[in-house]
Amino acid sequence: xxxxxxxxxxxxxxxxxxxxxxxxxxxxxxxxxxxxxxxxxxxxxxxxxxxxxxxxxxxxxxxxxxxxxxxxxxxxxxxxxxxxxxxxxxxxxxxxxxxxxxxxxxxxxxxxxxxxxxxxxxxxxxxxxxxxxxxxxxxxxxxxxxxxxxxxxxxxxxxxxxxxxxxxxxxxxxxxxxxxxxxxxxxxxxxxxxxxxxxxxxxxxxxxxxxxxxxxxxxxxxxxxxxxxxxxxxxxxxxxxxxxxxxxxxxxxxxxxxxxxxxxxxxxxxxxxxxxxxxxxxxxxxxxxxxxxxxxxxxxxxxxxxxxxxxxxxxxxxxxxxxxxxxxxxxxxxxxxxxxxxxxxxxxxxxxxxxxxxxxxxxxxxxxxxxxxxxxxxxxxxxxxxxxxxxxxxxxxxxxxxxxxxxxxxxxxxxxxxxxxxxxxxxxxxxxxxxxxxxxxxxxxxxxxxxxxxxxxxxxxxxxxxxxxxxxxxxxxxxxxxxxxxxxxxxxxxxxxxxxxxxxxxxxxxxxxxxxxxxxxxxxxxxxxxxxxxxxxxxxxxxxxxxxxxx
Amino acid sequence: xxxxxxxxxxxxxxxxxxxxxxxxxxxxxxxxxxxxxxxxxxxxxxxxxxxxxxxxxxxxxxxxxxxxxxxxxxxxxxxxxxxxxxxxxxxxxxxxxxxxxxxxxxxxxxxxxxxxxxxxxxxxxxxxxxxxxxxxxxxxxxxxxxxxxxxxxxxxxxxxxxxxxxxxxxxxxxxxxxxxxxxxxxxxxxxxxxxxxxxxxxxxxxxxxxxxxxxxxxxxxxxxxxxxxxxxxxxxxxxxxxxxxxxxxxxxxxxxxxxxxxxxxxxxxxxxxxxxxxxxxxxxxxxxxxxxxxxxxxxxxxxxxxxxxxxxxxxx
Numbered sequence: 001x002x003x004x005x006x007x008x009x010x011x012x013x014x015x016x017x018x019x020x021x022x023x024x025x026x027x028x029x030x031x032x033x034x035x036x037x038x039x040x041x042x043x044x045x046x047x048x049x050x051x052x053x054x055x056x057x058x059x060x061x062x063x064x065x066x067x068x069x070x071x072x073x074x075x076x077x078x079x080x081x082x083x084x085x086x087x088x089x090x091x092x093x094x095x096x097x098x099x100x101x102x103x104x105x106x107x108x109x110x111x112x113x114x115x116x117x118x119x120x121x122x123x124x125x126x127x128x129x130x131x132x133x134x135x136x137x138x139x140x141x142x143x144x145x146x147x148x149x150x151x152x153x154x155x156x157x158x159x160x161x162x163x164x165x166x167x168x169x170x171x172x173x174x175x176x177x178x179x180x181x182x183x184x185x186x187x188x189x190x191x192x193x194x195x196x197x198x199x200x201x202x203x204x205x206x207x208x209x210x211x212x213x214x215x216x217x218x219x220x221x222x223x224x225x226x227x228x229x230x231x232x233x234x235x236x237x238x239x240x241x242x243x244x245x246x247x248x249x250x251x252x253x254x255x256x257x258x259x260x261x262x263x264x265x266x267x268x269x270x271x272x273x274x275x276x277x278x279x280x281x282x283x284x285x286x287x288x289x290x291x292x293x294x295x296x297x298x299x300x301x302x303x304x305x306x307x308x309x310x311x312x313x314x315x316x317x318x319x320x321x322x323x324x325x326x327x328x329x330x331x332x333x334x335x336x337x338x339x340x341x342x343x344x345x346x347x348x349x350x351x352x353x354x355x356x357x358x359x360x361x362x363x364x365x366x367x368x369x370x371x372x373x374x375x376x377x378x379x380x381x382x383x384x385x386x387x388x389x390x391x392x393x394x395x396x397x398x399x400x401x402x403x404x405x406x407x408x409x410x411x412x413x414x415x416x417x418x419x420x421x422x423x424x425x426x427x428x429x430x431x432x433x434x435x436x437x438x439x440x441x442x443x444x445x446x447x448x449x450x451x452x453x454x455x456x457x458x459x460x461x462x463x464x465x466x467x468x469x470x471x472x473x474x475x476x477x478x479x480x481x482x483x484x485x486x487x488x489x490x491x492x493x494x495x496x497x498x499x500x501x502x503x504x505x506x507x508x509x510x511x512x513x514x515x516x517x518x519x520x521x522x523x524x525x526x527x528x529x530x531x532x533x534x535x536x537x538x539x540x541x542x543x544x545x546x547x548x549x550x551x
Numbered sequence: 552x553x554x555x556x557x558x559x560x561x562x563x564x565x566x567x568x569x570x571x572x573x574x575x576x577x578x579x580x581x582x583x584x585x586x587x588x589x590x591x592x593x594x595x596x597x598x599x600x601x602x603x604x605x606x607x608x609x610x611x612x613x614x615x616x617x618x619x620x621x622x623x624x625x626x627x628x629x630x631x632x633x634x635x636x637x638x639x640x641x642x643x644x645x646x647x648x649x650x651x652x653x654x655x656x657x658x659x660x661x662x663x664x665x666x667x668x669x670x671x672x673x674x675x676x677x678x679x680x681x682x683x684x685x686x687x688x689x690x691x692x693x694x695x696x697x698x699x700x701x702x703x704x705x706x707x708x709x710x711x712x713x714x715x716x717x718x719x720x721x722x723x724x725x726x727x728x729x730x731x732x733x734x735x736x737x738x739x740x741x742x743x744x745x746x747x748x749x750x751x752x753x754x755x756x757x758x759x760x761x762x763x764x765x766x767x768x769x770x771x772x773x774x775x776x777x778x779x780x781x782x783x784x785x786x787x788x789x790x791x792x793x794x795x796x797x798x799x800x801x802x803x804x805x806x807x808x809x810x811x812x813x814x815x816x817x818x819x820x821x822x823x824x825x826x827x828x829x830x831x832x833x834x835x836x837x838x839x840x841x842x843x844x845x846x847x848x849x850x851x852x853x854x855x856x857x858x859x860x861x862x863x864x865x866x867x
Contacts, residue, residue, distance in 0.1 A: 078718070082825070084633075084635045084636045084825070084829075085635060085636045085637055085638075087637075090589065091588075091589040091635075092589060092590060093589075164600075164603055167600075167603040167604045167606070167607035168600075168604075169586070169589045169590040169596060169600075169604050171596070171600055172596050172597070172600070221637065223636065223637040223638075224636075224637065224638065238646075238817065239636065239638070239643065239646070239647075239817055239822075240720075240811075240815065240816070240817035240818075240821055240822070240825075241720050241815070241817045242719075265718055265719055265815070266718070266815050267717070267718045267815050268812055268815060269717075269812060269813040269814075269815070271702050271705050271706065271710075271717075271813070272705055272709075272717040272718050272813055272814060272815060273718075274710070275705045275706065275709035275710040275717040276709070276716065276717050276718050276719070278709070278710050278713070279709040279710065279713045279715075279716060279717065280713065281709075281716040281717065281718055281719050282718075401828070428582075429828060430588075430828060431581065431582070431583035431584075431587055431588060431828055431829065431830050432581060432582040432583050433583075434583055434587030434588070434590075435582040435583035435584075435587050436582055436583075438587075439583075439587065439601075440582075469596055469597060469598065469601075470596075
């Protein structure tokens with residue numbers, strides 16, 4: 001998904017860490033002295049060992065999954081933020097995506113194992129040169145207004161995204177598309193201007209939803225209405241309160257969905273969201289706050305599911321600015337960083353340290369051992385070689401509203417002090433951060449992250465190709481550009497993986513980013529909630545398979 | 552009195568004009584605009600597409616033009632539509648004002664019902680245990696931020712005791728019991744600082760009134776203690792107390808920003824908070840203007856109440 005929503009936690013400023021410790025004291029888990037010590041740890045330099053991220057057992061669920069699903073019931077979900085508007089072609093927001101994914105169908109979809117699967121498109125063919133995609137639609141699929149979904153609806157829906165008149169912020173999802181044609185009622189032919197291996201996964205993005213065009217004629221846009229062909233029908237949206245959905249009895253994947261109603265309640269505050277689940281106001285919460293994972297794991301009525309997400313957190317180094325133009329300075333920074341304490345302070349240990357962009361186990365990941373610990377002497381030597389025996393002064397720009405990212409920045413600041421780099425902290429609210437770092441590119445070091453991705457090509461092209469809008473660090477390497485072109489042109493996974501692995505090797509040498517960790521994302525629910533599966537993109541679309549075992 | 556009222560009403564015009572200029576300047580001075588929000592950091596976007604998005608919100612025009620256009624609509628009673636939700640701002644306000652009003656009124660009621668009796672008692676029994684307890688209570692109330700009290704309440708009453716839902720607002724007319732259950736913790740959290748300040752003011756106001764000569768005279772001529780209290784002490788003490796309630800009401804509205812976010816209430820505070828962080832200019836400007844009007848009107852009402860309570864002012 002394209003919006004940046006780092007783990008989706010947006011606590012009111014300054015309350016999260018304190019709140020956590022307070023709660024631990026209440027629960028009798030910490031003495032006051034422990035609390036003081038740990039607060040000091042969260043706020044200042046940390047020297048310690050990395051706590052292995054505990055894996056969450058889902059063994060009990062497998063047995064429960066064998067039971068026969070029971071239809072009916074209302075499923076109440078505690079959502080992390082209010083979408084505001086529902087037109088995902090006009091706003092690229094995770095919160096809106098988490099609503100529309102239940103209402104609309106796309107041509108394709110992403111499965112829990114991150115593979116691309118058919119949705120409205122029953123099957124497809126790709127021409128030899130990778131330029132022409134022919135999609136065959138399911139027949140007899142009905143929109144919620146009762147009309148059948150045809151190839152022309154697909155054409156109009158996707159064309160609206162790329163039409164300059166729409167001024168869509170997500171138009172680049174289909175940047176490679178040259179034309180979309182309806183060959184007959186059930187066949188859509190998409191022609192590309194250049195091969196784009198990421199097309200199939202892009203079509204699963206919330207910006208590529210398929211809607212009946214008459215809705216736009218009637219309402220102007222999709223901000224406050226939602227008529228799709230998905231498992232649930234839109235009932236109402238009361239801003240900042242709730243969104244109500246009801247079962248689509250005509251859903252084309254029978255017998256889904258099992259639930260009669262889905263209520264999405266907005267619970268932006270971390271404590272309130274967790275408490276709502278425990279208290280019983282909701283049956284499910286998304287974005288389990290890192291500080292609550294351990295407590296909820298010990299709660300017998302609650303089960304968690306989740307794992308690593310495809311979002312990396314890193315120090316982006318402005319390679320166009322002195323003294324960071326010198327690769328030795330960037331190497332020194334990389335050697336001074338100690339990821340264990342960073343993850344402890346940012347995510348209470350629920351993160352995976354990494355020095356490459358892709359998570360280990362991803363098909364295109366460069367195989368790496370766990371990143372080594374810091375080498376302060378080596379880093380100092382490199383700095384001296386680069387002409388800074390006593391270090392230098394610089395700034396760190398970061399996100400003020402995401403507690404885990406500001407904590408990351410604070411620990412990085414302390415760690416850099418050890419090699420003489422005195423960084424002034426510049427934490428900005430999200431709106432300013434987007435402007436200062438991503439548009440104006442006015443920063444030295446930025447502690448930030450990427451949004452999730454399905455196809456790895458997207459994350460490399462966006463961030464590292466010469467002159468690319470998203471290449472906020474100003475990196476440029478012709479060899480990388482060449483490899484990225486190869487990766488995009490090929491549809492052979494092995495060939496692509498080889499290109500991207502080489503890119504990761506080069507990035508490790510050039511270090512425009514010092515990668516830190518990959519976060520984890522969990523959903524928590526009552527034990528009577530059956531059939532839910534976590535998807536690493538962060539999607540909650542498996543709600544269509546949920547049924548309630550408490551009726 | 553009539554002339555006084557008209558003069559006060561006319562004074563609203565320059566005040567609100569100033570507010571509109573100030574809020575327009577301030578919100579535009581913060582880096583970033585709505586396009587950063589709708590784009591997220593989807594960084595594949597081209598420069599041209601970014602300009603296109605900007606233009607679709609009318610942000611390509613010079614600031615004075617944007618201000619003049621906005622003012623033109625406001626003067627016709629049109630606050631426009633939100634950049635973010637594309638809903639009409641008046642419609643949204645009509646949904647949200649009642650929520651914040653209920654919250655503020657409940658909080659003020661809690662504060663007044665709690666603070667005034669205790670404050671009076673503390674003054675009468677000066678330097679007693681009750682007085683000391685009230686002083687300590689005040690100190691805690693003033694120094695404890697209300698978001699912390701909110702968190703403590705959620706942990707106790709939702710997380711541990713499971714009595715009250717931390718989220719899930721329902722309007723009063725749909726489900727009165729459910730509504731009160733949801734509004735209880737927010738209004739108590741919001742009431743805290745006001746209670747503390749009010750208690751303190753009540754105590755000193757009553758103490759001051761008690762020291763007046765006419766109170767001693769009233770006592771000396773043998774009036775019953777209760778009559779002295781209600782006719783001579785409380786009546787005099789009420790003027791500063793009303794002023795404090797009036798002034799603190801604004802602080803109360805400010806507090807709704809955090810409280811509404813914690814408890815998921817669809818009020819004005821939350822609306823403006825989200826709008827500032829997304830640079831939803833029409834909402835920030837429009838809602839601030841409306842809130843400023845409300846605030847100015849409240850202080851006007853307080854001044855009028857004043858006049859009724861204090862005969863010296865009535866005859867001016």
